[in-house]
Amino acid sequence: MKLSLRNTLLIYTLSPILFVFLIFSLENIWDTHNNVSDSLNNHMGDLAYSYANLFDEIIDPIADLAETNASLITIEHDITEKKIYEHMTRQLINSHIAYGIWIAFAPHQYDQNKKLFAPYVLKGKDDTIIQKDFASYDYTSGDFEFWEKPVKDKKGSWTEPYLAKVGGIIMSSYVVPIYRNNVLLGVAGIDIPLHKISRHIQVPGLKDYSVVVLSGTGKIILFGEEQDYIGKSVFEYIDHKYQDTIKLHPDDEHEDLLLVKNRSVSALMSMLESDKTGKIEIKTLHEEENYWYYYSQIEAPGWIFAIRINEAYAHEQTYERIQHAVLFLSIMLFSIATIIFIASGKIASSFEWLIERCLRIERMNFQSFDNKEFNITEINKLSNTLSHMSQALSSHFNNNEESQIVQAIRCQTLPEQLITPGNYQAEVLSWLNKNSFSETYDSVSENAMDSYAKVSYLLLDSSEVMLDASIKNTYIKAIFSTCIKQKCELNATASYINSDLNSKLNLPGPVQMWMASIDPKTNIFTCLNLGAHTVLHFSSQKHDIMHLEQHSCTSVSSSDKENQEQSFRLQPGDILIVSSDGITGALNKERKVFGTQIIERILRENHQESAKVIGNLLSKEVSKFMGKNILEDDRSIMIFKYDPESH
Numbered sequence: 001m002k003l004s005l006r007n008t009l010l011i012y013t014l015s016p017i018l019f020v021f022l023i024f025s026l027e028n029i030w031d032t033h034n035n036v037s038d039s040l041n042n043h044m045g046d047l048a049y050s051y052a053n054l055f056d057e058i059i060d061p062i063a064d065l066a067e068t069n070a071s072l073i074t075i076e077h078d079i080t081e082k083k084i085y086e087h088m089t090r091q092l093i094n095s096h097i098a099y100g101i102w103i104a105f106a107p108h109q110y111d112q113n114k115k116l117f118a119p120y121v122l123k124g125k126d127d128t129i130i131q132k133d134f135a136s137y138d139y140t141s142g143d144f145e146f147w148e149k150p151v152k153d154k155k156g157s158w159t160e161p162y163l164a165k166v167g168g169i170i171m172s173s174y175v176v177p178i179y180r181n182n183v184l185l186g187v188a189g190i191d192i193p194l195h196k197i198s199r200h201i202q203v204p205g206l207k208d209y210s211v212v213v214l215s216g217t218g219k220i221i222l223f224g225e226e227q228d229y230i231g232k233s234v235f236e237y238i239d240h241k242y243q244d245t246i247k248l249h250p251d252d253e254h255e256d257l258l259l260v261k262n263r264s265v266s267a268l269m270s271m272l273e274s275d276k277t278g279k280i281e282i283k284t285l286h287e288e289e290n291y292w293y294y295y296s297q298i299e300a301p302g303w304i305f306a307i308r309i310n311e312a313y314a315h316e317q318t319y320e321r322i323q324h325a326v327l328f329l330s331i332m333l334f335s336i337a338t339i340i341f342i343a344s345g346k347i348a349s350s351f352e353w354l355i356e357r358c359l360r361i362e363r364m365n366f367q368s369f370d371n372k373e374f375n376i377t378e379i380n381k382l383s384n385t386l387s388h389m390s391q392a393l394s395s396h397f398n399n400n401e402e403s404q405i406v407q408a409i410r411c412q413t414l415p416e417q418l419i420t421p422g423n424y425q426a427e428v429l430s431w432l433n434k435n436s437f438s439e440t441y442d443s444v445s446e447n448a449m450d451s452y453a454k455v456s457y458l459l460l461d462s463s464e465v466m467l468d469a470s471i472k473n474t475y476i477k478a479i480f481s482t483c484i485k486q487k488c489e490l491n492a493t494a495s496y497i498n499s500d501l502n503s504k505l506n507l508p509g510p511v512q513m514w515m516a517s518i519d520p521k522t523n524i525f526t527c528l529n530l531g532a533h534t535v536l537h538f539s540s541q542k543h544d545i546m547h548l549e550q551h552s553c554t555s556v557s558s559s560d561k562e563n564q565e566q567s568f569r570l571q572p573g574d575i576l577i578v579s580s581d582g583i584t585g586a587l588n589k590e591r592k593v594f595g596t597q598i599i600e601r602i603l604r605e606n607h608q609e610s611a612k613v614i615g616n617l618l619s620k621e622v623s624k625f626m627g628k629n630i631l632e633d634d635r636s637i638m639i640f641k642y643d644p645e646s647h
Contacts (some may be wrong), residue, residue, distance in 0.1 A: 540573030
């Protein structure tokens with residue numbers, strides 16, 4: 001039974017159902033992901049804030065011990081050494097967190113006959129109490145933060161983690177100055193051992209997460225199980241992991257690893273500089289996993305409390321829900337796709353033959369084609385119409401009319417003016433053979449952040465003649481323009497062009513092609529020379545001429561070998577000349593080849609002249625060399641000169 005195209009589409013096409021189902025399913029998955037993520041972020045942010053406050057409540061009583069000792073010394077004028085030690089010993093015994101309690105007197109403030117006196121009570125092995133005087137070194141010399149910071153700020157504060165001279169452990173101290181009648185008597189302090197703080201400060205409800213506490217400058221106070229880095233900078237930890245990781249990776253991956261490291265450092269810097277609750281993302285180098293840090297400031301010491309969770313763990317429930325949705329969606333999609341495949345196959349089998357007919361007409365091939373009968377009425381009518389159209393076009397076209405079409409195509413595709421940046425001069429010379437129609441050139445200006453961000457050029461030469469070559473070059477120029485606007489590299493552009501040449505839908509045959517780009521911001525010139533084009537670079541600094549490398553022609557080929565781009569930075573006065581093989585391979589009446597020597601001589605003698613003057617000189621030399629000899633091929637020369645003063 002023959003069906004109309006409309007009825008066929010109505011019966012067999014389920015695309016609207018598929019589209020609506022996809023949109024609905026993806027929207028559900030997206031909402032699920034966002035809702036779970038928002039809920040997690042809010043929960044973890046509140047958790048970090050709550051435990052930062054809890055940390056404050058644990059730290060504050062420790063600081064109060066030092067404040068009490070400062071008040072004691074201020075009030076009691078004649079307190080004895082024995083009473084000081086007894087008082088601090090009682091404080092230390094009653095504290096589960098403190099490692100040591102001390103008072104460092106200013107010179108001659110405790111005893112006029114004794115310069116320094118610093119009673120210190122600390123815990124030894126098995127929590128035994130040790131009493132000693134650490135005045136064996138001059139702690140007022142300016143080299144010790146526990147003295148300098150409270151004396152300078154005139155208020156109590158926490159020190160950065162440091163290696164204690166007494167005990168030899170990493171600790172942080174709360175220190176407060178002692179004044180009587182505006183006279184500095186000394187400094188009172190209490191020490192917390194950072195390597196043991198995790199045993200004494202238990203954060204309930206965080207068994208599934210890793211707790212991180214950093215000082216205001218990034219020194220590690222708590223860091224999960226990484227006890228070896230307590231007291232060291234977190235940035236030193238990151239650098240150590242980076243150095244270990246790059247040893248396990250090849251050199252070409254080091255740049256990516258360095259980028260990951262720099263991003264981690266930047267994220268940590270933003271966290272340390274923030275005084276609010278927030279979230280950062282860090283990718284570990286050694287594990288190559290993403291971690292989320294929810295942080296909040298511990299107000300009293302000015303430290304940062306953070307909860308670290310693995311991104312994969314955080315999204316575990318989300319992933320499970322998404323997996324179920326994806327499985328259900330996949331089954332439904334497979335069922336719908338099967339139905340659509342059967343339906344589209346019925347229509348496609350009718351259209352394939354029709355498309356081939358259209359492509360033949362597009363290539364100007366009007367030869368007769370055997371008709372086929374299809375069970376779609378409209379297809380049969382359109383097939384008959386194409387047959388009549390081919391006969392009509394074939395009767396109206398001849399070689400003269402083909403030439404006019406080719407001329408029109410080429411005239412429309414050649415640029416009216418070569419586009420150049422403000423600091424460059426450009427000149428193009430072309431001698432066109434009406435019987436070849438093979439050679440063409442183009443320029444594409446790409447505007448990005450500011451005008452003339454990059455200017456790209458193309459020079460083509462095809463071996464075909466007449467209409468085929470003109471149409472093919474027009475295709476290539478269209479691909480070139482599209483690739484440049486999409487910011488494709490030259491090698492990628494060449495690959496796209498070669499793929500188009502290999503396609504059965506386009507015209508076959510070899511093409512010689514030169515492509516280049518000039519970046520006016522960096523003055524970097526990059527080119528890819530595929531074929532017999534000659535590219536000369538005159539260096540104004542070295543006063544020499546370099547021939548740029550040539551590669552094999554772009555053609556119908558299955559080779560995936562990538563051609564080598566050539567890049568270098570142009571200096572003021574540098575000149576580039578691109579010549580097609582129609583120039584360098586031209587023969588005069590004595591059958592001599594024009595070559596490159598004349599071009600090089602003009603460059604050396606006239607490199608200080610403008611591109612236009614050099615172009616005129618080259619034009620005269622070409623005309624003089626050729627004389628009245630017949631123009632056998634298209635010939636083009638492109639001249640570029642970097643001249644900042646011209647702008």
